Amino acid sequence: MIEQVSAKVMLGGEAAAFSRGGNRLCFVDPRDSGRCIKVLRPDRSPAIKRGESGFPKNLKPLSSFDDNREEAGVYAAIQRSVGEAAFSMIPRLHGWVETEFGAGLCQDLVRDDDGLIAVTLKQYLWQRGRDAALERVLAEFGAAWSAAGMPSRKLLSHNLVVQCAGGNPLRLWVIDGLGWPDLLPLASYCRGLARRKARRRITALEDTIREQLDKRDTPEDFGYHGWLEEEQRAR
Ligand SMILES: Nc1ncnc2c1ncn2[C@@H]1O[C@H](COP(=O)(O)OP(=O)(O)OP(=O)(O)O)[C@@H](O)[C@H]1O
Ligand SMILES: [Mg+2]
16 A cells, blocks of 8 residues: 655745744645644744753653644544534644644634634733623633533633634634643543533633733733734734
């Protein structure tokens, strides 16, 4: 049997990324503008990250410092535990692709109905505040997230994006920060516990939103995470 080797996808260098998180670079997939490809930042390689970590975390295998591998593993667990209902809250993954930055993870890219890449919840709050339209999607998202018992770390406002249609919020998507962080994730084996923990994440998100809104008077407090300029959104 001939093994099928898919061609390497060239992403155009770091400057072509539409976004840069603390760990990964995100590119529009040159093969499909409805998808993105996430790669590890070359300056945040698993070896560098492990080198910076303290005991006992530095004993963990290199793969556990690879956000893409971790995310792919969590998606597989979500598929098993939550199933299809999850994919109205997290964009689907489309597997691995080889790139000039090494292994890239391909994911649905959340765009507004005008084609622009959706902004983060953090940016939305900063620009528009907690308006009535956002209130409705927040309530829907919170109920669905809790009911499904979705596994996540603390939900951070730069790891959620607000998809808009006709200029108003339609749906919230979680694009990062999935998986239970606990050493022994009991919630993976107990749906009731998963739902309670997911509900607590939603309550904590409410606090995060309030803190975010309080900071709006001091623009320098936005931080470097989670802002997309119009030019980046149009990629
Ligand atoms: N599927 C997506 N659809 C739309 N925007 C996305 C998507 N994935 C990522 N983004 C944008 O890219 C930014 C960085 O992505 P991501 O959070 O995956 O990177 P990261 O380096 O893992 O983040 P962190 O700094 O939280 O570790 C997000 O804040 C968001 O603006
Ligand atoms: Mg992130």
